[in-house]
Amino acid sequence: MRATVTAHKDYTISKIDDRVYGAFLEHLGRAIYTGIYEPGHATADKNGMRGDVAQLVRELKVPMVRYPGGNFVSAYNWEDGVGPREQRPTRLDLAWHTSDSNAVGVHEFADWCELVDTEMMLAINLGSRGLDDARNFLEYVNGPTGSYWGDLRKKNGRADPFNVKLWCLGNEMDGPWQVGHKTAHEYGRLANEVAKTMRAFDKKLELIVCGSSNADMPTYPDWEREVLEHTYDNVDHISLHMYFANRDNERALAEGGTPEVLAKNTANYLALNEKLDRYIATVASTINFVKSKKRSKHDVYISFDEWNVWYHSNKQDRKILDGNDGWPHAPRLLEDIYNFEDVLQVGLILNTFIRRSDVVKLACIAQLVNVIAPIMTDPKGQAWRQTIYYPYYFASVFGRGTALQLDVNSPGYDAVHGDNIGYVDVSGVHNEEDGTISFFAVNRHATEAIDVDLSLQGFGAATVIDHQVMTHANLRAVNTATEQTNVAPAKGTGAKVDGKTLSVKLAPYSYQMIRVKV
Known part of the structure; x- marks a missing residue:
């Protein structure tokens, strides 16, 4: 069997934004606690950050990391994660039915980002909170000293602003599962007012508005149209999310499926990036429609800030997610163990982002450590590369340039x-x-x-x-x-x-x- 490919120096798609190889860390399961942060671990630094994990992250050359959620952010009080650790409250997280000690907050995360040579991409709570808390969080993170929030940051150990450029205006607000779920009109109005307020503080910020949680949402793609009609000239990116699964093979394996059935299911699984490509194309067309409707000269791009394979751990997660295990702190949640088939899938996804680099400027593999992640750890033990680490590594390190x-x-x-x-x-x-x-x-x-x-x-x-x-x-x-x-x-x-x-x-x-x- 043969195939031919032609590459011409002058036939290009776009300069690839390096941030398309970004990642995501949420206060979920063991992503933070015993993931990047484990005081007492043999490799931990003075801040309690695992050195073995940091080294694996540095090798990936991750340009940015989205934090602190995800579903978690929609009921998160950022103030809980600043100030002396011994005074920080433990909160119950409704998204994942766990508890969080708040031992890691924006200061600790910023120090870790510096350790692994990456930038912060912060998400704000537009679920249970709103404009004023967004404004306060921005001023705390980026404001000068001599102001209330800047001085509080200095009191908490950081005089200089963090100068975070990328801000997500909430998370998956189209999803009924989300704390503070809103209609497109409700969210679009709020997101626009928040964006205007944040721009009044700093016009150079890059703001990401919520798009569809997946391409099967009943509100897709009208959600994108309505939200962008509210926010178009005040935001820079619209977020999309998609997870990839071979549940047909999971069922077939449990039922003793034949090799022919398994091969057919794999073939369908490895064609999922066609659905991804259509998803991107549809939203790109919607962006162009709204731009034309508004007679705007402004450009909005896609931030694909959650993507990965996710299905291997679904059954084992149910006990915790259904609330049958109380409110555990940092339990094993969403710990998919990836196989070789998933290597092919992740390679296909990354190829799609490269080919769509004219419209996809930001992307985040979800997530980075332990939780549906390329890196796994054992508490007090080793860290290692999952199978999907490698295609992500090759694309991130060698996929910089022009597509x-x-x-x-x-x-x-x-x-x-x-x-x-x-x-x-x-x-x-x-x-x-x-x-x-x-x-x-x-x-x-x-x-x-x-x-x-x-x-x-x-x-x-x-x-x-x-x-x-x-x-x-x-x-x-x-x-x-x-x-x-x-x-x-x-x-x-x-x-x-x-x-x-x-x-x-x-x-x-x-x-x-x-x-x-x-």
Whole structure:
């Protein structure tokens, strides 16, 4: 089986905003407590932050981290997380039916961001609270000393403003599950007034308004239209969320499904990024509609600030989420253990963001540590890379530059989410500064290798400088604390450039990165 791809230096999509490789940390489960923060751990620093986790995060070169939620933020009082720790209250979190000690707040999170060389993206509570609390939080974080909130920040140990640029105006306000759920009209009016007030403080802030929680919401995409009609000229991004699941295989495995059934379910699962692509395209069109309707010169982009695979832990989470376990502090929640199949899915998602880099400027993998995360920890024990760490790592580290408009001709298959889904899914990023092109490719075919001929036009002479391959005989293979490299990249062989053609063989069910110097 063969496929052809053409990459031309002058045929580009957009300069990729590095922040499309952002991440998310919520006060949920063990994301914070025994995730990034564990005083007494062998690697903990003076602030109680785990050094082993910090090192794994630094390797990812995460440009920004969204905090403190998520559903958690819609009933969060930011004041609970500042001041002396011994005076901070323990609160009950209604979103996840747990308790929170508030041992970590904005100061501790800011110190951790500095430790791992990332920026803060803060979310404000527009569920149980409103405009005044948003204004106060902004002034506390970014205001000068000599004012009430600036002086309180100084009293709490930080004289200089944090200078946070990115602010989320609430979270998933279209969702009936959300504390303070609102209609599009109610939320749009509130978000616009909050945005105007925050802009009165600093016109250079980047503000993110809530879009749909997923593409299956009954209010989508009219929610985006109405919210943007209220807020368009006062915000910079509209947020979208999507999680990916192969529940059909979960059921089939429990029922002893045949290999043919499992392969069909995997094929449908690996076509989900077609649904993601349509989701992005629809919201991009809605943005353009509202812009035209308002005769505006302002541009609004997409912040895809929650995305990941999430379904493996659903059954085990029910006891806590249903309130049958009291109000535990930092329990094991949403701790999906990712397999090799999920490597392919995450690679496909990231390829979609690269190809949609003209409209998707911000994105956050949800989440970063322990909770549906690429990094796992044991309390008092080790930290390790889950299987999905690697495609995220390759894209974040080597996917910086300009997205190329590739012409792909691949055999395909029909799936639930679209017809003629290409077995070969590929994105390309040209980094003119270091003279490289990075290609990220997924072979969706279960049994056949695909020979790919990739024509390089307008780049001059090219040489392969790196080739990484991820494949495994078992789609359900995972990494654990005792087998941390069971699913990991290996050096590829056989990728070569002959004249202006890069040739590579994509093994069945494989994720590959091929980099060339030009």
